[in-house]
Amino acid sequence: MKPFNKIAIIGTGLIGGSLALAIKKRKLCNRIIGVSRHIDSLEFAKRKKIIDIGSQDISIVRDADLIILACPPQAIMDLALKIKKVIKDSCIITDVASIKKGIVRRLEEIFPNYIGSHPLAGLEKRGIRNADAHLFKGSLCILTPTGKTLTRTREKAEVLWHSLGVRTMTMTPSEHDRILSFVSHLPHVAAFSLMDAIPAKFLDFAAGGLKDTTRIAVSDPQLWTEIILGNREEMLRSIAHFEKSLRGITLAIKHKDKKNLIAILKNAKRNRERMTRHCEPRSGEAI
Amino acid sequence: MKPFNKIAIIGTGLIGGSLALAIKKRKLCNRIIGVSRHIDSLEFAKRKKIIDIGSQDISIVRDADLIILACPPQAIMDLALKIKKVIKDSCIITDVASIKKGIVRRLEEIFPNYIGSHPLAGLEKRGIRNADAHLFKGSLCILTPTGKTLTRTREKAEVLWHSLGVRTMTMTPSEHDRILSFVSHLPHVAAFSLMDAIPAKFLDFAAGGLKDTTRIAVSDPQLWTEIILGNREEMLRSIAHFEKSLRGITLAIKHKDKKNLIAILKNAKRNRERMTRHCEPRSGEAI
Numbered sequence: 256m257k258p259f260n261k262i263a264i265i266g267t268g269l270i271g272g273s274l275a276l277a278i279k280k281r282k283l284c285n286r287i288i289g290v291s292r293h294i295d296s297l298e299f300a301k302r303k304k305i306i307d308i309g310s311q312d313i314s315i316v317r318d319a320d321l322i323i324l325a326c327p328p329q330a331i332m333d334l335a336l337k338i339k340k341v342i343k344d345s346c347i348i349t350d351v352a353s354i355k356k357g358i359v360r361r362l363e364e365i366f367p368n369y370i371g372s373h374p375l376a377g378l379e380k381r382g383i384r385n386a387d388a389h390l391f392k393g394s395l396c397i398l399t400p401t402g403k404t405l406t407r408t409r410e411k412a413e414v415l416w417h418s419l420g421v422r423t424m425t426m427t428p429s430e431h432d433r434i435l436s437f438v439s440h441l442p443h444v445a446a447f448s449l450m451d452a453i454p455a456k457f458l459d460f461a462a463g464g465l466k467d468t469t470r471i472a473v474s475d476p477q478l479w480t481e482i483i484l485g486n487r488e489e490m491l492r493s494i495a496h497f498e499k500s501l502r503g504i505t506l507a508i509k510h511k512d513k514k515n516l517i518a519i520l521k522n523a524k525r526n527r528e529r530m531t532r533h534c535e536p537r538s539g540e541a542i
Numbered sequence: 543m544k545p546f547n548k549i550a551i552i553g554t555g556l557i558g559g560s561l562a563l564a565i566k567k568r569k570l571c572n573r574i575i576g577v578s579r580h581i582d583s584l585e586f587a588k589r590k591k592i593i594d595i596g597s598q599d600i601s602i603v604r605d606a607d608l609i610i611l612a613c614p615p616q617a618i619m620d621l622a623l624k625i626k627k628v629i630k631d632s633c634i635i636t637d638v639a640s641i642k643k644g645i646v647r648r649l650e651e652i653f654p655n656y657i658g659s660h661p662l663a664g665l666e667k668r669g670i671r672n673a674d675a676h677l678f679k680g681s682l683c684i685l686t687p688t689g690k691t692l693t694r695t696r697e698k699a700e701v702l703w704h705s706l707g708v709r710t711m712t713m714t715p716s717e718h719d720r721i722l723s724f725v726s727h728l729p730h731v732a733a734f735s736l737m738d739a740i741p742a743k744f745l746d747f748a749a750g751g752l753k754d755t756t757r758i759a760v761s762d763p764q765l766w767t768e769i770i771l772g773n774r775e776e777m778l779r780s781i782a783h784f785e786k787s788l789r790g791i792t793l794a795i796k797h798k799d800k801k802n803l804i805a806i807l808k809n810a811k812r813n814r815e816r817m818t819r820h821c822e823p824r825s826g827e828a829i
């Protein structure tokens with residue numbers, strides 16, 4: 256028996272589309288329902304059989320036994336009450352947003368069977384045309400249950416992710432937002448900031464170092480504004496850490512302090528090498 | 543006839559070794575001489591026929607008609623007078639350092655036939671074991687002639703780079719250092735600084751975004767300290783630009799100024815997309 260009957264995916268972009276493809280590949284349900292504001296995205300998803308049925312009307316999710324919210328944070332907040340009105344009481348709800356605290360607080364007020372998910376995979380590219388059944392394979396999904404989360408809800412979410420070849424671990428929404436502010440949101444801020452700071456006339460001289468460092472600066476500004484402002488306090492904290500380190504480098508430069516500069520760079524290199532050992536390289540990951 | 547008889551490469555690391563391989567491949571000279579402080583690097587280069595002869599003793603370059611200094615900036619400064627004592631008057635000298643102002647000033651005092659070069663290619667990896675005959679192919683080399691540079695010297699340098707499939711353009715050493723401080727040295731500072739700022743315990747959660755953004759943070763701390771301090775004034779300027787942009791993002795976050803934050807991220811994205819159009823992607827570039 257398949258673990259789910261009908262799975263609804265709200266937001267058929269890169270993440271939603273990749274989830275739909277992976278779910279189909281692993282035969283986790285009988286029917287995949289897609290919801291999107293964008294008619295062309297829905298049409299593409301239906302034509303390519305990424306989803307079985309699709310609509311711009313949220314009421315199409317009424318029979319789902321699992322709903323995955325794969326739309327931007329603000330859209331999740333906006334849609335929650337509308338979804339609540341049409342679904343069965345037993346329907347499991349999760350989301351895949353990059354921020355958790357505000358979303359979990361709101362969604363667990365509304366849904367008795369909600370749990371937050373954040374699969375640490377993604378791409379700077381957008382849209383269902385870039386969807387990839389293997390986007391999540393081998394990656395880690397952080398689940399953020401709280402005291403209110405029912406065991407059944409958590410188990411169902413684990414079935415979903417494990418069936419897709421994704422490891423799971425749990426932490427509180429606050430822990431999630433603190434960690435992600437450093438390992439994902441701060442690098443995005445740094446990359447955006449670099450590309451904002453470099454005079455346009457110099458860009459012809461860019462080579463691989465700058466290109467890699469700023470690859471994620473082509474990420475969607477609207478989505479990243481929602482993520483950054485949605486994780487506001489942690490962002491202010493992680494940016495302050497970054498500025499402090501940058502200030503240390505600047506002072507060493509100002510004072511021609513070779514010894515101290517080497518020490519900072521060596522510490523950075525050590526951390527970066529530690530990261531490489533811990534994380535298997537995968538193409539396509541860009542949380 | 544080959545354009546050169548004997549070419550000496552001082553510093554048989556990644557760059558020197560890759561140059562030697564490319565020069566051999568294009569048959570630009572009859573004999574390649576390698577000089578390195580590191581006996582194992584020399585032995586490897588000889589064994590793999592990357593160089594024809596090699597020594598730790600600089601006097602081996604005495605018959606060269608072209609010398610390429612491919613060692614770190616400080617070593618270039620330290621070796622210049624020793625090289626001057628042994629070479630023929632007609633010998634052409636160039637270097638491939640990432641900073642130009644200080645080096646050009648010093649070397650053109652010493653050598654009548656000197657011109658600065660900076661091929662915009664490289665890797666975060668080090669050492670002759672990573673040398674690659676194709677490292678420079680299709681890339682751009684900035685030449686930094688001054689009022690003192692002889693036409694013959696410049697022409698010979700152009701023959702070298704063009705024969706290796708490398709485009710050249712000229713600018714002043716100061717222009718070079720200003721541009722590179724933004725497009726290469728600043729991204730290195732940002733990557734080092736990120737890896738210095740992120741708490742080590744969070745590194746297990748790093749995915750592709752952070753990895754790409756900080757790939758160059760495994761670059762050699764000693765070399766990069768020399769580059770950063772050797773371009774001190776321009777670095778202070780480019781870091782200040784970066785801090786200003788970062789400050790703009792921070793203020794937008796502080797004031798929950800969605801409109802302004804989106805505007806900054808959009809500008810960054812536009813610049814990054816412009817860069818992609820201008821620069822053909824190449825693996826292995828990491829100036």
